[in-house]
Amino acid sequence: MAYKNPQQKFQGKIKEVVLGEGLKLGGESVLPFYSFDGDIGNTPKVGMEVWDIPPVDWPEGLMNIIKDVADDPAKWAKFYTEKYNPDFITLRFIGANPDTLNRSPEECAEIAKKVAKNVDVPLVIAGCDSNEKNARIFTKVAEALPNKNYAFLSAVEGNYKEVGAAVGLAYGNLVVAESSVDLNLAKQLNILLTQLGVKPERMLMNPGVSSVGYGFEYVITTLDRIKLAALEQNDTILQVPIIMPVSFETWKVKESVASKEDAPEWGDREERGIAMEVSTAVGVLTAGANAVILRHPRSLDVVRGFINEMVN
Incomplete structure (x- = not known):
């Protein structure tokens, strides 16, 4: 008798969420990359990170790549989309941090409008280190870019009401629910957002991430538990x-x-950073992430190559 590969069937399915005009995330009904068991949904997506201010501590090789555009996030984002073709751009408002330029939410909104106008891929909007200020930034940016299906990273326990109401309800964008590497916390925040009125198909999750070697096993097991529960x-x-x-x-x-x-035995700093980024991204993708945000173009190439190998 010929061998027949057993298939693992599940009752549930991850919702399909559209980022921007047509970038589809999720939709799988099996574990990550388990195409032999069933429908793996949409291929995981990879985005690149752009700041609203020029970085000062990035590796020299990376700074050389962006040196002509780093002072203008709209040009930077366009350069990345044309040269590296990421699935989306993450616009991160480091300059809004009170410890840097302390940009106002209104300034952030103007920058976001210029970036959105300059690229033809979806945006993920990320704030600074202040959750309180992020709520105000997200409100203004969502108001400036209504009904774009852009994702706002993130709504947390301390600001989810303001972020959910503005981003998800008033201005027609996607809310990312961020928790701290715990299935129960992730589920609770999703419940709170849906009780607020945000539809699940207008949500994404960030259940918490760390770099490899820094409690990463908790990240992976949390992702495993979330996917199996779903x-x-x-x-x-x-x-x-x-x-x-x-x-x-x-x-x-x-x-x-x-x-x-400082650490000559570790080798080149930029190579180390790329290795940490790639290792972390591959780890979370195989555990259930539907999209990852990266910084280095070489990381983008490697991770995209990995995804293509896994799905083809």
Whole structure:
């Protein structure tokens, strides 16, 4: 008798959410890349990170790539889309941080409008380190860019009412629910947003990410538990696509920050950062992330190549 490969069937399915005009996330009814079991949904997407201010501590090789555009986020975003073809651009408002330029929400909105006008890919809007200020930034940016299906990273427990009401209800964009590497916290925030009136098909999740080597096993097991609850237990609250800002974490750890002079045995700083970014991205993609945010163009090439190998 010929061997027949057994298939693992699930009751649940991750909702399909559209970012921008047509970038589809989610839609899978099996575990990540398990095409032999069923429908893997939409191919995971990869975005690139753009700041509203020129970086000062990025590796020299990366700074050389963006040196002619780093002082203008609209030009920077256009350069990335034309040269590297990311699925989306993440516009991160580092300049709104009170410790940097302390940009006003109104200034951020004007910058976001210019970036949106200059690129033909969807945007993910990310704030600064202040959740309180992020709520005001997101409100103004969503108001300036209504009904775009852009994703706002993120709504957290401390600001979800303001972010959810403005981004998801008033101005027709997507709300990203961010929690701290815990299935129950992730589920609770999703419940709170839906009780506020945000529809699940207007939501994404960021259940928390860290760099490899920094509690990463908790990130992976949390992703595993979320996906299994959504698919195996048909938990509709957790059937939301996952986006993870990998670059936000991997480029701030010591392996990516320490200079070659301070740690000569570790080798080139830029190579280390790329290795940390790629390793983290591949890890979360195989555990269930539907989209990742990266910083280095070489990381984008490697991760995209990995995804293509897995789905083809």
